[in-house]
Amino acid sequence: MDERRTVKVSKYLSKHLRHQPERIGLTLDENGWVAVEELLRAAARHGFAFSRAELDHVVAANDKRRFTVESGMGSGVQGGIEGDRIRANQGHTVAVDLDLPPAEPPVYLYHGTVARAMEAIRTEGLRPMARHHVHLSPDRETATRVGARRGRPLVLTVDAGAMHRAGHVFRVSANGVWLADAVPPRFLRLRG
Known part of the structure; x- marks a missing residue:
């Protein structure tokens, strides 16, 4: 093929x-x-x-x-x-329940984005938009590739460990994408 x-x-x-x-x-x-x-x-x-x-x-x-x-x-x-x-495995905009159990995330996860989204992210954090969850990557390289689909990528570091300790629930899809309902701004950091 x-x-x-x-x-x-x-x-x-x-x-x-x-x-x-x-x-x-x-x-x-x-x-x-x-x-x-x-x-x-x-x-x-x-x-x-x-x-x-x-x-x-x-x-x-x-x-x-x-x-x-x-x-x-x-x-x-x-x-x-x-x-x-x-x-x-994830990314649905139609109503489905992937029936993924809660999972303890690594200390840090990553999210690829672009500069034009940063103003909203700084005030609102990461939201699922039309999808059911925010998608987070286990490494910077993957997040960079995700962000590059929409332009010059920026990679946000998510303090997943602190989020988890604060009671936020994480799930991991069959292909290793970490899912969260949202990521509040205080758990995000932009690294150059």
Whole structure:
């Protein structure tokens, strides 16, 4: 599968498993899962057919590990390709409960952003905006790549340890993205 096709299928999956499943007639379950065969049929019906082999390639090859495929019995392998249902690991704008347990975060987490967002961040902190959670990275490099998607990146350091001690709840998705409901400004620091 060539790189352009891989990216195209990945973007299609993100759009319909995170944001607009109804657009192709999908209904995600309460935890964001949908049957792989149902997804393949819906995509084909709406003019974007791809094979199970292509789907498996996208899931396995995605460097951000955006999707998980598992059996309906819950024995999935992160980034694995065996199973009969699929979901996006995080980033939903549709109502789903990923059913992730609370987790103790590392002392510091990171968030990539751009300069034009800093005024609001300084006064309001990090908010989930249209998503369910604020996404935090476990390392500066990942946060830099995330911020670079919108321009010249700035990386904020999140004092996750202090937040956790103050009672804020963290969860970690299957692909290692840390999730929080919000990050108040007092727990943020911009490092050059």
